[in-house]
Amino acid sequence: MDWFGGLRVLSLESRRSEEMATLIGKYGGVAMVAPSMREQKLDLSAHLAQFEAGLAAGDIHAVACMTGVGSKLFLRDLAARDPKHLETLQSIPMVARGTKPMQALKTFGLTGVSVPKPCTWHEVQDHLIATLSPGQHAVILEYGDATPAAMLHTLKHAGLRVTSIPVYRCAFPADTAPLAHAIRDTVLGGQDILLLSSGTQVLHLMKFAARMNLEAELREAIHRMVVVSIGPACSESAAELGLRIDLEANPHKMGILVRTAAEHGPALLRGRLGKVG
Numbered sequence: 001m002d003w004f005g006g007l008r009v010l011s012l013e014s015r016r017s018e019e020m021a022t023l024i025g026k027y028g029g030v031a032m033v034a035p036s037m038r039e040q041k042l043d044l045s046a047h048l049a050q051f052e053a054g055l056a057a058g059d060i061h062a063v064a065c066m067t068g069v070g071s072k073l074f075l076r077d078l079a080a081r082d083p084k085h086l087e088t089l090q091s092i093p094m095v096a097r098g099t100k101p102m103q104a105l106k107t108f109g110l111t112g113v114s115v116p117k118p119c120t121w122h123e124v125q126d127h128l129i130a131t132l133s134p135g136q137h138a139v140i141l142e143y144g145d146a147t148p149a150a151m152l153h154t155l156k157h158a159g160l161r162v163t164s165i166p167v168y169r170c171a172f173p174a175d176t177a178p179l180a181h182a183i184r185d186t187v188l189g190g191q192d193i194l195l196l197s198s199g200t201q202v203l204h205l206m207k208f209a210a211r212m213n214l215e216a217e218l219r220e221a222i223h224r225m226v227v228v229s230i231g232p233a234c235s236e237s238a239a240e241l242g243l244r245i246d247l248e249a250n251p252h253k254m255g256i257l258v259r260t261a262a263e264h265g266p267a268l269l270r271g272r273l274g275k276v277g
Contacts, residue, residue: 003262004029007192007269010182012036012201014173016254020195023255027262032191034182036204037170039069039144044077047165051139052081054163055088061136062093064124065112067143068100070167074141075108086110093131097124098252118232118252125151134159144170144200170200172208183209186225187217193265194222195257196245197230199237206241219243226268228261230254 009029013020017033024031054060065071078085086108094112096102098119105112115123128138138160140147147164155162173179183205185191196202209218219242227245229235231252235245247264249257 001263002266003027004193005266006030007266008032008190009193009195009261010034010186010191011195011197012179012182012205013195013197013254014038014201020197020254020258023258024195027258029193029262032182032185034178035173035175036179036201036208037144037198038173039168040171041073041168042166044074044165044167048074048077048081050163051078051165052085054137054139055085055092059137060092060139061132062095062128062138063089064095064097064128064138064140065101065104066097066121066124066141066147068104070141070143071096071101071104072107074165074167075104075110079108095124095127097121120233120236121148121151125154128155128160129158132160135161137161137163140164142166144168145203170204172204176208179205179208180212183212183214183218186221187214189221189224191221192225192269193261194225194227195230195261196227196234196238197254197257199234202234202238202241202243224272226261226265226272228257228265230257 004027007029009024009031011020011033013033014035014037017035021031021033089110094105094110096105096112096114102112102114115127132138142164152162206215209215222243228247229238229245230249235248238245246268247260249260
């Protein structure tokens with residue numbers, strides 16, 4: 001199989017950018033990897049104090065871990081204040097949105113329940129409603145963006161008390177030159193396939209394009225490309241921004257994302273360009 005066959009593949013991966021470039025090359029693609037975000041830790045002092053008070057009062061009935069990074073940061077800081085807090089958490093239901101939050105819990109000697117696939121906030125929301133009683137208190141450890149307003153509204157409508165803790169925020173990378181270059185190159189028709197491994201990536205891509213006054217041109221360019229998502233949560237974010245997803249990795253892993261794009265992307269692209277012509 002020729003896989004990508006020399007097609008130009010754009011990825012917005014940040015933490016694992018080198019690994020992504022290697023994978024794209026392995027499958028015969030010409031990689032352009034432009035980091036689109038960095039994780040900026042927030043001051044947790046007030047939230048940790050409030051969480052400790054809730055633990056002491058027995059007023060935390062579930063903790064929802066939305067991301068591995070955020071869960072690790074929060075639990076690390078909580079344990080630094082008093083290691084006994086981790087013992088207390090062993091008796092509190094921990095809910096994980098997928099494998100990475102579950103791995104984070106195991107790092108601190110905790111166990112939890114992983115929500116069913118596709119592991120979006122919808123499944124976390126449904127699990128909390130199904131397992132908690134009205135009046136009980138759920139703490140949500142956010143991912144890089146705020147907990148969706150629709151989720152908070154539904155949980156509160158079900159009678160639950162909810163505290164959403166912002167552990168970190170996804171900011172633009174310190175060096176935005178590669179991202180700017182990728183946007184200009186894409187607008188000029190320099191990319192064939194776009195790989196998305198998080199919803200924040202596509203959000204930052206469009207925001208930065210708007211900052212460059214190139215959003216409309218970028219949207220038009222992406223419409224001609226094949227867009228491949230790592231999973232439902234990422235696809236949902238792209239759809240909210242008005243972008244079409246052509247392929248979705250399953251299982252939702254980076255290696256599968258690249259393989260799926262390499263296996264099916266070229267044929268989709270040929271069909272699309274044929275229609276355009």
